[in-house]
Amino acid sequence: MLLFSCKEEKEDEEVKEWAFKSKIELPAEARPLALAKTGDDFWFSDPEQFRLLKIDSSGKVLDSIVDIKRPMNIDFNKGKLYVPEFLTDSIWVFEDGKKSSLSLNAKPEAPAGLNVKGDTIAVADFYKHRVILQIKGQVTFIGKEGHDNGELYYPIDVKIKGDKVYVADAYNNRIQVFDFDGKALNVIGKEDGLNVASAIAFNKNGFAVTDQENSRVLIYDLDGTLQQTLIANINYPTDVLFDDNKLYITNFKENSITLYTPK
Amino acid sequence: MTINAQTDKSLLEGKITIEVDGLACPYCAYGLEKNLKEIDGVEGIEIDINEGTALLTIAKGKQISESTVREKIKEAGFTPGTIKKESDE
Numbered sequence: 001m002l003l004f005s006c007k008e009e010k011e012d013e014e015v016k017e018w019a020f021k022s023k024i025e026l027p028a029e030a031r032p033l034a035l036a037k038t039g040d041d042f043w044f045s046d047p048e049q050f051r052l053l054k055i056d057s058s059g060k061v062l063d064s065i066v067d068i069k070r071p072m073n074i075d076f077n078k079g080k081l082y083v084p085e086f087l088t089d090s091i092w093v094f095e096d097g098k099k100s101s102l103s104l105n106a107k108p109e110a111p112a113g114l115n116v117k118g119d120t121i122a123v124a125d126f127y128k129h130r131v132i133l134q135i136k137g138q139v140t141f142i143g144k145e146g147h148d149n150g151e152l153y154y155p156i157d158v159k160i161k162g163d164k165v166y167v168a169d170a171y172n173n174r175i176q177v178f179d180f181d182g183k184a185l186n187v188i189g190k191e192d193g194l195n196v197a198s199a200i201a202f203n204k205n206g207f208a209v210t211d212q213e214n215s216r217v218l219i220y221d222l223d224g225t226l227q228q229t230l231i232a233n234i235n236y237p238t239d240v241l242f243d244d245n246k247l248y249i250t251n252f253k254e255n256s257i258t259l260y261t262p263k
Numbered sequence: 264m265t266i267n268a269q270t271d272k273s274l275l276e277g278k279i280t281i282e283v284d285g286l287a288c289p290y291c292a293y294g295l296e297k298n299l300k301e302i303d304g305v306e307g308i309e310i311d312i313n314e315g316t317a318l319l320t321i322a323k324g325k326q327i328s329e330s331t332v333r334e335k336i337k338e339a340g341f342t343p344g345t346i347k348k349e350s351d352e
Contacts, residue, residue, distance in 0.1 A: 127294065
């Protein structure tokens with residue numbers, strides 16, 4: 001529940017504190033890597049089983065997509081489920097039971113994650129150490145292999161926020177922020193002990209980052225200042241998702257999704 | 264040195280298990296899988312993230328060199344450990 005609800009800007013300024021609520025249990029063999037919300041339900045990628053499963057909020061399996069060669073950090077936008085297939089360098093689009101190939105004017109090598117906002121597509125191109133940003137069919141490459149500011153080292157996830165691109169610069173242990181021309185604007189998380197930054201999710205107040213190897217989720221405000229560190233009941237987090245005042249965290253080393261709610 | 268396919272111990276066939284450090288991260292593990300699949304003669308790969316091993320099945324009648332396997336592992340950013348030949352059954 002919001003403490004301040006009379007003005008939108010108050011909601012934006014509010015610093016939320018999150019508390020562990022529960023775990024959603026998944027089928028025993030499932031190892032959830034990434035989550036996407038689709039209406040009242042979720043899809044999660046289960047690369048160990050070469051599949052995606054659709055579940056309700058209690059974890060009950062509703063549907064599946066199989067024979068995907070390591071589905072990674074998925075996205076859902078306007079009725080379409082976007083699935084990067086790591087081993088085949090493909091990105092698939094699932095809509096109304098039909099599968100098609102995403103029209104991308106650059107070839108990724110091991111696509112790890114993506115974000116689609118209208119006609120803007122951003123792809124974390126893991127082995128090429130860059131982000132492919134495609135706007136109305138026009139491609140810009142963001143970053144190149146390296147460890148300096150503006151360079152990337154095995155990017156795993158990417159999110160478009162306004163006119164900025166946030167990249168989970170996984171093995172540089174940081175989040176990097178770029179503009180649409182690829183200009184590096186900011187580095188976040190380097191001083192916070194991140195050890196493999198693998199996913200980013202935004203809410204009104206800021207964003208969450210998975211600190212994969214430390215089994216933590218870090219909560220930042222929109223300026224990139226650390227607000228809270230979540231550790232309870234998190235086991236090797238590989239994705240985060242905000243939805244309806246809830247925070248969902250995938251536990252890749254077990255068959256569960258952890259749910260946090262505002263304290 | 265001339266390599267004799269009949270006797271050279273660096274040529275691998277059948278099933279082999281490779282120990283690889285740092286396989287816990289799924290992105291890295293699947294990256295290794297991707298690299299090893301590129302080796303001509305590799306028919307199947309099973310990556311065990313928990314055990315930190317890769318089990319390679321080499322196609323019948325094919326042999327691959329140990330150095331090629333080690334090189335591919337290094338290309339994926341890992342240090343190869345022990346390579347063990349499994350029994351054929």
